[in-house]
Amino acid sequence: MVPEAKLDDSVPQGEGWFVVNAREARWLHNELGAYCAFEGKGDAKFEQIGINLNVLLPGMPMAMYHEEPGQEGFLVLRGECLLVVEGEERPLQTWDFVHCPPRTKHVILGAGESPALVLAVGARKGGASYPVDETAVRLGAGVSAEVASPKEAYAKFSPLEEGPAPEL
Numbered sequence: 001m002v003p004e005a006k007l008d009d010s011v012p013q014g015e016g017w018f019v020v021n022a023r024e025a026r027w028l029h030n031e032l033g034a035y036c037a038f039e040g041k042g043d044a045k046f047e048q049i050g051i052n053l054n055v056l057l058p059g060m061p062m063a064m065y066h067e068e069p070g071q072e073g074f075l076v077l078r079g080e081c082l083l084v085v086e087g088e089e090r091p092l093q094t095w096d097f098v099h100c101p102p103r104t105k106h107v108i109l110g111a112g113e114s115p116a117l118v119l120a121v122g123a124r125k126g127g128a129s130y131p132v133d134e135t136a137v138r139l140g141a142g143v144s145a146e147v148a149s150p151k152e153a154y155a156k157f158s159p160l161e162e163g164p165a166p167e168l
Contacts, residue, residue, distance in 0.1 A: 012044040022053055028160035033057045054118045055166045056110030064143060064153040065107040065136035070123025074098040074108060079116030082109045084136050105131055107141045117168055
C-alpha cells in the first residue's frame with residue numbers, strides 16, 4: 001500500500017500520494033511571472049514527470065527557448081500566449097494544447113492584455129539544451145549563445161522567491 005505523504009504548508013515532505021489545492025501550494029515568483037510545481041524536494045521530487053502551473057505576464061516567457069530529451073505538453077487554461085516552436089511563431093488561446101515530441105525546440109510567452117495560465121507536463125529525462133533562435137532572442141525568450149546549463153540560460157533573471165498564489 002502506498003502511504004499518504006506528509007504536507008507542510010501544502011508542500012509534500014516525502015514520497016507518497018497527496019492532495020493539494022493549487023491556491024495553497026508553494027508558488028515561486030520573479031519578473032517572468034509565477035510558477036507552481038506541486039512537488040517538494042529530495043524524496044518528494046517527482047522522478048518521472050514534471051507538472052506545473054505557470055502564470056505568464058504579457059510579453060514574458062515561461063522559459064528560455066530550449067529542447068529536451070523527453071516529450072512535453074502544454075494546455076492554455078486562460079488567456080493568450082505566443083508559441084515559438086522550431087523558429088516559427090504561433091498564437092495560442094484558451095484551451096489550445098501544444099504537444100512537443102522529444103528534442104522539439106520551443107518556448108511559450110504571455111500575450112494579450114492580461115496574464116495567461118498554462119499547465120505544463122513533461123517527462124523527466126534531464127539534458128535540456130538552449131539553442132540560439134533569432135525569433136526567440138528578438139522576443140526576449142532566447143539565449144545569444146548556445147548553452148547547456150539552466151543556470152547560464154536564466155542568468156539574466158532574478159532568483160525565484162516564494163509568494164502567494166497569484167490572483168487571476
